[in-house]
Amino acid sequence: MAVITPPKYVRQVLVTLQGRGYPAFLVGGCVRDMVLGVQPNDWDICTAALPEQILELFPGSRLTGGRNGTVTVRIHSHDLEVTPFRDESRYTDHRHPDLVRFVTDLTADLSRRDFTVNAIALSTDGVVSDPYGGLADLRRGVIRCVGEPERRFDEDALRMLRALRFSARLGFSIDLFTMEAIREKAPLCATLAPERVRDELEKILLTKNPDKALETVELGLLDAFLLRRLPGEIPERLDALPRRMPDRWLGFAWLLEHYGCVRSAEDFLRALRLDNRSIHVSAQAAAILNQPLPETAKDWKQCLRRSGIEATVCAARCADAFSLSEGKNRDVKAVLKSGECFSLRQLAVTGEDLTALGLKGRAVGEMLDFLLDYVIDYPDNNRRELLLSLAAGTEE
Numbered sequence: 208m209a210v211i212t213p214p215k216y217v218r219q220v221l222v223t224l225q226g227r228g229y230p231a232f233l234v235g236g237c238v239r240d241m242v243l244g245v246q247p248n249d250w251d252i253c254t255a256a257l258p259e260q261i262l263e264l265f266p267g268s269r270l271t272g273g274r275n276g277t278v279t280v281r282i283h284s285h286d287l288e289v290t291p292f293r294d295e296s297r298y299t300d301h302r303h304p305d306l307v308r309f310v311t312d313l314t315a316d317l318s319r320r321d322f323t324v325n326a327i328a329l330s331t332d333g334v335v336s337d338p339y340g341g342l343a344d345l346r347r348g349v350i351r352c353v354g355e356p357e358r359r360f361d362e363d364a365l366r367m368l369r370a371l372r373f374s375a376r377l378g379f380s381i382d383l384f385t386m387e388a389i390r391e392k393a394p395l396c397a398t399l400a401p402e403r404v405r406d407e408l409e410k411i412l413l414t415k416n417p418d419k420a421l422e423t424v425e426l427g428l429l430d431a432f433l434l435r436r437l438p439g440e441i442p443e444r445l446d447a448l449p450r451r452m453p454d455r456w457l458g459f460a461w462l463l464e465h466y467g468c469v470r471s472a473e474d475f476l477r478a479l480r481l482d483n484r485s486i487h488v489s490a491q492a493a494a495i496l497n498q499p500l501p502e503t504a505k506d507w508k509q510c511l512r513r514s515g516i517e518a519t520v521c522a523a524r525c526a527d528a529f530s531l532s533e534g535k536n537r538d539v540k541a542v543l544k545s546g547e548c549f550s551l552r553q554l555a556v557t558g559e560d561l562t563a564l565g566l567k568g569r570a571v572g573e574m575l576d577f578l579l580d581y582v583i584d585y586p587d588n589n590r591r592e593l594l595l596s597l598a599a600g601t602e603e
């Protein structure tokens with residue numbers, strides 16, 4: 208397994224804090240990933256220093272975590288988050304603590320963290336603090352709450368989706384009691400901001416275990432967005448889709464539509480506050496999947512014309528992945544590679560050419576549509592002179 212060590216600038220911040228007498232540790236995702244031999248996304252530091260003490264120690268740093276006290280330290284062109292040890296209490300909105308207190312004890316800080324595998328701290332001299340058995344859970348491949356699961360999900364409902372996310376990302380199972388608590392507390396997910404739910408779902412969808420997104424449905428975590436849950440086991444698998452967007456959003460949303468869990472893929476993605484472009488592409492692609500799929504090159508060109516390249520290609524890949532078809536992705540790619548015309552942009556004449564011929568207003572658009580239909584049928588005839596003569600009514 209690869210041995211991962213923190214970069215120099217991270218060590219520099221740790222050593223500087225310790226040099227001033229403030230205990231400081233690597234913590235959270237970076238320690239988890241180091242143990243697993245995976246390169247961490249980012250390096251998080253926790254320390255006994257208070258926000259103002261961190262700010263004073265590192266010129267150019269700034270308070271970015273509001274009342275959580277997180278300070279972003281700018282060092283050798285890197286941004287590093289340094290967070291004072293804190294504990295939290297009372298979460299009336301099931302998401303944010305009402306009270307945050309800075310403390311001097313590392314274990315208290317680790318106790319507020321969500322899962323044992325995220326609650327391990329590591330000092331510069333290699334000493335590991337693991338009061339909740341995170342290392343053992345990493346070895347066993349288990350996601351388990353720190354403390355009593357029901358209470359932890361009551362405090363912050365997002366943790367239920369995070370459990371599914373880490374389980375998907377790491378390929379870990381979820382501890383039995385943690386899972387029972389998820390089933391029990393699932394309705395609290397209705398209180399979460401849709402954007403938070405979207406972000407977690409997107410992360411799940413982009414892992415190598417995207418079918419965990421379907422599990423969030425079965426567990427009731429998405430009830431607030433659904434008419435009903437999936438009707439038991441379904442044959443389609445999201446991991447058959449390419450590991451990218453918009454494919455996986457489309458695949459997920461379309462399955463929900465197909466099984467009657469949402470009114471439409473578009474509605475679902477809109478409720479989750481996806482950006483307009485992704486919603487548009489997925490809606491177009493879902494419409495393609497809901498009709499008989501194109502068969503011939505001509506059908507594909509009409510589809511590309513109507514729905515655009517991204518939605519058409521995405522629908523073709525999705526259809527193949529869900530075994531609605533075979534080789535559709537190959538077929539659409541062949542059409543694109545042929546360079547044959549399917550859009551006004553590729554047409555050998557423009558609206559200006561037609562205006563020069565004397566056409567006006569709506570007649571210009573209608574003629575362009577007619578010519579595009581024509582070259583979709585006769586791709587070799589996408590030639591300026593020929594189309595102009597056709598438009599002028601003096602076909603050669």
Ligand code: ATP
Nearest residue numbers: 234235236237248251319320321325326363365366
């Ligand atoms: P990633 O690699 O995806 O960034 P991560 O474990 O670093 O994973 P973050 O969301 O960056 O996850 O959070 C950093 C750490 O903060 C976590 O490892 C965990 O210890 C703690 N944490 C984050 N969100 C929560 C939460 N909602 N409840 C409790 N602890 C949390």
Ligand code: MG
Nearest residue numbers: 236248249251
């Ligand atoms: Mg992180």
